Amino acid sequence: MSLKTHNHAAFSAFILGNPLYRKYLLYSSIFLCAGFILFKLLYPSADYFTDSLYYIMVATGDDNGYIRPAGYAFFLKGVHYLFTSSFMLVLIQFLLLQASGLYFFFTILYVFRLPDKIATLLLILIVGNPLSFYAANLVASDCLFTILSLLWMTTLIHIVYKPSWGYIIAHTLLLGYILLVRYNALSYPLVVLTALFLSKMKRSGKVITGVLSVAITVLVIFQLQQHFYRKTGIHQFTNYSGWQTANNALYMYSHVPRRSWEIKGTEARRIHRMVKTFFDTSHVTLTNISPREGSLYMINPAGPLKNYLFTVLTKNPKIPFLKAFSITDVAIGDYGRQLVLQHPWEYIRYYVLPNTMVYLYPPLEQFEYYAEGRTGLFALAAAWFNIEDPQLTCFHPALQQYVLLLAPMLFLILHLLLGASLYMVRPKPAWLVQHPTAARVITLLLVFVLANALFSILASPVVMRYQLFAFTVLLALVTVLINAIPPLRKLLFGMKDT
Known part of the structure; x- marks a missing residue:
């Protein structure tokens, strides 16, 4: 039939x-x-x-x-x-x-x-x-x-x-x-x-x-x-997209020669220095990191993106967290887009293609452990x-x-x-x-x-x-x-x- x-x-x-x-x-x-x-x-x-x-x-x-x-x-x-x-x-x-x-x-x-x-x-x-x-x-x-x-x-x-x-x-x-x-x-x-x-x-x-x-x-x-x-x-529709863009772009960072980056803008260069320091001190543990780690660079409290957020909050202790998060989203997004535009093929090779495999076989993530393993509410x-x-x-x-x-x-x-x-x-x-x-x-x-x-x-x-x-x-x-x-x-x- x-x-x-x-x-x-x-x-x-x-x-x-x-x-x-x-x-x-x-x-x-x-x-x-x-x-x-x-x-x-x-x-x-x-x-x-x-x-x-x-x-x-x-x-x-x-x-x-x-x-x-x-x-x-x-x-x-x-x-x-x-x-x-x-x-x-x-x-x-x-x-x-x-x-x-x-x-x-x-x-x-x-x-x-x-x-x-x-x-x-x-x-x-x-x-x-x-x-x-x-x-x-x-x-x-x-x-x-x-x-x-x-x-x-x-x-x-x-x-x-x-x-x-x-x-x-x-x-x-x-x-x-x-x-x-x-x-x-x-x-x-x-x-x-x-x-x-x-x-x-x-x-x-x-x-x-x-x-x-x-x-x-x-x-x-x-x-x-x-x-x-x-x-x-x-003026922004979402205060999270810039973080996501930079997170994705950083999966190719360790695969690109350091001298090839030409970062423009004061804040973008500041973030880039934090990124360089982070990868220099964590190189052994990050060389085999793949997009299967998801939002690793966004959520890692020791990572460069959170480090930049903490720097903004430290310099402006009276600023509300939401405003600080939104300000950093703009700067981090600009930095992430520069990484992608300067090395689009590396971005495809080290993020897009591996992430396609992740999409086809998605991680359980939050579904893997009840309450992330915590026992208290x-x-x-x-x-x-x-x-x-x-x-x-x-x-x-x-x-x-x-x-x-x-x-x-x-x-x-x-x-x-x-x-x-x-x-x-x-x-x-x-x-x-x-x-x-x-x-x-x-x-x-x-x-x-x-x-x-x-x-x-x-x-x-x-x-x-x-x-x-x-x-x-x-x-x-x-x-x-x-x-x-x-x-x-x-x-x-x-x-x-x-």
């Missing part, structure tokens, strides 16, 4: 009118209830790490926490207004994440007539993904970003498949809030343009949707710039959640690295299967004519995967928790493509073409 599309009138009727899909909902609910109870027996406390503090700081009104996007802090504040316990936060995150995953799953079924056997497997992989349990238990933006992104992608699929003003408005609002939660969403406008190009909407509808998307993006960026300007006197987090006993308890802090051991490998396998599927399907004109809607949705998902990969490799830390949304999209995309290729479907599922 080749790719087909549904023509049912109502999405809800499509789900509830099918006995098998009703069973999907019932069995998923039972599994998720049992799974959540078991998970909380193993991990009674929520999971925290350093970034959790920044979000809670912003939620409590402390501007010094604004070195991370504030969208999750707003969510924390909203949940806290209703429930003060960390358990309820985790429960709400878990329910929203699973609900958005099921919505995405049934939308894939709505567009593609997947055989029951394949649909059941896809459901198990999405609902039973242990990454979802750990993401929901973490006080960080990862879970909320995945929830909103799944809803956003689902609305885009509906816009391509059967557009309506409800989906257009929902997409616009979701896009705006996602930009407040994580800057990875800066790659999303490219996906939106693809959806508009593929959609059957009238030209006027496409123009309105495009204008709304651009307007919400510009509005969010403008508001963030105004916020940082009011707090720091600096941050005082600020304890006060925010009204926790009297600051002790963090779990079955074993290293358990999750064994539970999630295969997650990076599966992420790699999905990319390999995607490449193999695209090679084997090689859509011909007849195939496109026969299944136009399926081809459009597949194209949309492919553009997202490519945009996410490029942004992750070039502009963002690559860790497993950042890829949960892409992981889910890849599961669906690869499943759909395998179903479209009789040899693969027969090999993997033992199913013949019908």
Whole structure:
């Protein structure tokens, strides 16, 4: 059986009118209830790490926490207004994440007539993904970003498949809030343009949707710039991008002859001297450092970037931390861009290409050890959640690295299967004519995967928790493509073409 599309009138009727899909909902609910109870027996406390503090700081009104996007802090504040316990936060995150995953799953079924056997497997992989349990238990933006992104992608699929003003408005609002939660969403406008190009909407509808998307993006960026300007006197959309740029560029530093650098600017040269000293004194331990270390040069308190920040704070003891962080971001970003522009090929060789391998096999990072191995809760987090006993308890802090051991490998396998599927399907004109809607949705998902990969490799830390949304999209995309290729479907599922 080749790719087909549904023509049912109502999405809800499509789900509830099918006995098998009703069973999907019932069995998923039972599994998720049992799974959540078991998970909380193993991990009674929520999971925290350093970034959790920044979000809670912003939620409590402390501007010094604004070195991370504030969208999750707003969510924390909203949940806290209703429930003060960390358990309820985790429960709400878990329910929203699973609900958005099921919505995405049934939308894939709505567009593609997947055989029951394949649909059941896809459901198990999405609902039973242990990454979802750990993401929901973490006080960080990862879970909320995945929830909103799944809803956003689902609305885009509906816009391509059967557009309506409800989906257009929902997409616009979701896009705006996602930009407040994580800057990875800066790659999303490219996906939106693809959806508009593929959609059957009238030209006027496409123009309105495009204008709304651009307007919400510009509005969010403008508001963030105004916020940082009011707090720091600096016009910037984010006060973290410069740090990221320099961090990435430093992975090539030890591979480039020292005399080849021509750094311009007083502050950039000052940073360069700190970098030179750092590498001279740490050469033995840094020669084999790879981008798999992630934000090493950003977070290392003995590193040159933090050293420059501490120097600014020392010279100006009365300056607020947020302003100091923003000032250093500008200078550090200028320095990082000079490194990249002076040695672009070395940058590609020693950062971009190795980081591509990191993307394909992302490290577990925060998911490797519960609470980064700590046994005590941050005082600020304890006060925010009204926790009297600051002790963090779990079955074993290293358990999750064994539970999630295969997650990076599966992420790699999905990319390999995607490449193999695209090679084997090689859509011909007849195939496109026969299944136009399926081809459009597949194209949309492919553009997202490519945009996410490029942004992750070039502009963002690559860790497993950042890829949960892409992981889910890849599961669906690869499943759909395998179903479209009789040899693969027969090999993997033992199913013949019908």
